[in-house]
Amino acid sequence: xxxxxxxxxAPGLAHRGTVIRYGHWGRxxxxxxxxxxxxxxxxxxxxxxxxxxxIDAGRIKLYCVDSFDRYTWSDSWLPLEERARRHxxxxxxxxxxVAGFIGADTPGAGDAIVTGCSLGAYHALQFALxxxxxxxxxxxxxxNYDPTTWRAWGDRGxxxxxxNPTHYVPNLGGDHLDWLRSRFFGxxxxxxxxxxxxxxxxxxxxxxxxxLLAEKGLNHELQLWGHDVSHDWHWWQRQIAEYLPRxx
Numbered sequence: 514x515x516x517x518x519x520x521x522x523a524p525g526l527a528h529r530g531t532v533i534r535y536g537h538w539g540r541x542x543x544x545x546x547x548x549x550x551x552x553x554x555x556x557x558x559x560x561x562x563x564x565x566x567x568i569d570a571g572r573i574k575l576y577c578v579d580s581f582d583r584y585t586w587s588d589s590w591l592p593l594e595e596r597a598r599r600h601x602x603x604x605x606x607x608x609x610x611v612a613g614f615i616g617a618d619t620p621g622a623g624d625a626i627v628t629g630c631s632l633g634a635y636h637a638l639q640f641a642l643x644x645x646x647x648x649x650x651x652x653x654x655x656x657n658y659d660p661t662t663w664r665a666w667g668d669r670g671x672x673x674x675x676x677n678p679t680h681y682v683p684n685l686g687g688d689h690l691d692w693l694r695s696r697f698f699g700x701x702x703x704x705x706x707x708x709x710x711x712x713x714x715x716x717x718x719x720x721x722x723x724x725l726l727a728e729k730g731l732n733h734e735l736q737l738w739g740h741d742v743s744h745d746w747h748w749w750q751r752q753i754a755e756y757l758p759r760x761x
Contacts, residue, residue, distance in 0.1 A: 521610040525602025530579040538571035540761040541615050545629030545636035549582040563750040572761040592667025597676040628652040630749045645696040652700045652756050654749045657718040682725045699733040702752050704742025
């Protein structure tokens with residue numbers, strides 16, 4: 514399997530982050546791992562194999578990134594506002610370092626797709642909504658999109674607000690909303706089986722997020738799979754193989 518690994522500085526988090534590229538040609542796809550995951554998790558859990566035909570056909574290049582969740586959302590010792598501020602540093606790493614690397618590595622390939630499973634689905638949606646100039650398409654599998662439900666405590670300010678799509682999407686308006694309507698497309702997927710409601714909250718959050726996007730006229734699809742579909746990798750393999758080919 515063709516792969517290329519690079520480490521990029523993340524100054525705001527005082528660490529270096531890993532990016533692994535799979536493929537030589539095609540539309541860039543930025544992959545966020547599940548909670549606290551690393552760049553190699555996608556391959557280790559069979560997700561790269563699930564889309565290997567697209568890689569082999571030159572339709573996509575995967576860029577799997579580190580999450581840094583252990584310093585941001587998963588650090589429950591920190592109040593929510595500080596977690597959100599640290600997420601802002603992670604967002605800068607993605608939009609500056611990672612996006613810059615992708616632009617140099619795949620010049621003229623078009624706008625990147627973002628995707629992820631579980632907490633990675635939150636990242637995908639958040640980046641598509643806030644940086645649709647870079648990432649106009651999000652494929653979100655089994656996500657919970659409300660950070661206030663993630664063992665949150667403490668005061669909440671602007672950082673937490675703007676990192677929470679369930680809070681800021683209802684207030685979108687004006688020219689920016691019109692631009693997002695012309696640019697953004699999201700697919701929100703969840704199963705209705707084990708662990709999709711408890712303890713992850715993915716199913717109710719996915720339904721709610723779909724409702725919020727519909728209220729604002731933002732282009733999206735809400736795809737609810739069956740009651741046998743659990744919060745697990747073997748289902749995410751089938752889901753990404755179904756939805757990703759539509760965009761490349």
